[in-house]
Amino acid sequence: MIRVGVNGYGTIGRRVADAVKKQKDMELVGVTAGHPHYKYAVASEKGIPLYALDMKSLEAFNKEGYVLRGTLNDLLQRVDVVVDGAPEDSGPANKAVYSQAGVKAVFQGGEEHELTGVSFVAQCNFDRAVKKQSVRVVSCNTTGLCRVIDAVDKGPGVSRARAVLARRATDPDDVKKGPIDAVVLDPTTVPSHHGPDVRTVLPGIEIVTMAFKVPTTHMHLHSVILSLKSKAGREDVVKALEAAPRLNLVDGKSGFKSTANIMDWAREKGRDRNDVYEATVWRDSVTVVDGDAYFFLGVHQEAIVVPENVDAIRALAGGYTREESMKLTDQSLGIAHR
Numbered sequence: 609m610i611r612v613g614v615n616g617y618g619t620i621g622r623r624v625a626d627a628v629k630k631q632k633d634m635e636l637v638g639v640t641a642g643h644p645h646y647k648y649a650v651a652s653e654k655g656i657p658l659y660a661l662d663m664k665s666l667e668a669f670n671k672e673g674y675v676l677r678g679t680l681n682d683l684l685q686r687v688d689v690v691v692d693g694a695p696e697d698s699g700p701a702n703k704a705v706y707s708q709a710g711v712k713a714v715f716q717g718g719e720e721h722e723l724t725g726v727s728f729v730a731q732c733n734f735d736r737a738v739k740k741q742s743v744r745v746v747s748c749n750t751t752g753l754c755r756v757i758d759a760v761d762k763g764p765g766v767s768r769a770r771a772v773l774a775r776r777a778t779d780p781d782d783v784k785k786g787p788i789d790a791v792v793l794d795p796t797t798v799p800s801h802h803g804p805d806v807r808t809v810l811p812g813i814e815i816v817t818m819a820f821k822v823p824t825t826h827m828h829l830h831s832v833i834l835s836l837k838s839k840a841g842r843e844d845v846v847k848a849l850e851a852a853p854r855l856n857l858v859d860g861k862s863g864f865k866s867t868a869n870i871m872d873w874a875r876e877k878g879r880d881r882n883d884v885y886e887a888t889v890w891r892d893s894v895t896v897v898d899g900d901a902y903f904f905l906g907v908h909q910e911a912i913v914v915p916e917n918v919d920a921i922r923a924l925a926g927g928y929t930r931e932e933s934m935k936l937t938d939q940s941l942g943i944a945h946r
């Protein structure tokens with residue numbers, strides 16, 4: 609069993625903790641708790657052991673009557689791998705703590721590539737993370753882009769990629785940043801950081817991205833244009849996308865007209881928290897004109913990186929091939945395995 613701790617129990621940390629609980633080769637030893645909040649009461653009800661982020665947190669939780677097992681330092685004594693779900697840019701300080709405890713660490717996309725030197729999307733570069741001390745699972749948008757670019761690159765081949773990202777303004781439980789009543793250029797300059805971030809995983813891909821925020825909390829929507837290396841047609845691109853892991857192809861005629869329908873599909877499937885772990889491609893949007901493939905890509909920001917985190921844990925622990933790990937993860941989360 610790989611013993612896993614989660615430090616930072618927010619949007620990503622909560623989901624990764626539940627996903628780890630579903631793995632037959634992993635034990636969720638505990639999660640850290642910063643400030644008293646109903647999510648920790650629910651975690652306790654689920655039997656998840658809680659550890660305070662620090663002594664101040666411990667005092668605050670004790671006052672509220674919580675039973676905690678110790679602090680982050682105690683958790684680190686009991687795990688093989690820690691998943692860092694802390695707010696972006698906490699990575700450098702947290703990495704020093706993990707290193708001192710001799711614990712391997714999975715970081716998230718809010719950190720810089722240089723923090724670990726390995727940026728991870730399971731289908732693209734699982735092997736690069738095997739037995740490393742730490743790895744960074746890239747952001748939700750970068751994960752979505754890498755999945756589709758890798759899929760088409762392994763089929764017709766990609767000589768250049770471009771994407772325009774309509775980003776959700778914030779997450780559904782965040783009342784501090786949203787809803788917004790505007791389309792916000794994010795940033796006003798071109799390119800956005802997403803293109804360079806894709807290259808930390810797929811260094812051979814030429815890519816330029818632009819991004820803006822829109823008034824929604826559910827999902828990002830990318831308009832993707834891939835210049836193909838070969839004289840492929842629409843069916844070749846569709847075939848490559850259909851054969852790839854962790855992609856769902858949907859059609860407008862079946863009722864998938866918007867991101868709201870993708871979230872509704874997950875609700876109908878009875879997915880935990882309505883999570884869509886797959887990147888969604890609108891099959892009917894796939895069009896090839898003069899050697900360029902065009903399509904729409906949907907990314908559920910809260911969920912898409914969850915399977916990647918589970919695979920990153922196995923990569924760091926060692927002893928699994930990419931195929932073995934992705935299969936275990938997919939089967940446990942209800943993702944159709946390809």
Ligand SMILES: NC(=O)c1ccc[n+]([C@@H]2O[C@H](COP(=O)([O-])OP(=O)(O)OC[C@H]3O[C@@H](n4cnc5c(N)ncnc54)[C@H](OP(=O)(O)O)[C@@H]3O)[C@@H](O)[C@H]2O)c1
Pocket residue numbers: 615616617618619620621640641642643644645661693694695696697698702716717718719746747748779909910913
């Ligand atoms: N949200 C997304 O859509 C998304 C998607 C992909 C990747 N990411 C990346 O995932 C990471 C986490 O983002 P998130 O949205 O999950 O954050 P979040 O919802 O704000 O949650 C952050 C959690 O970290 C805890 N925390 C605060 N300071 C900490 C510290 N110094 N060390 C450890 N834990 C700390 C907080 O505890 P308390 O609540 O108890 O204070 C909170 O539970 C970021 O790198 C982000 O860029 C986010």
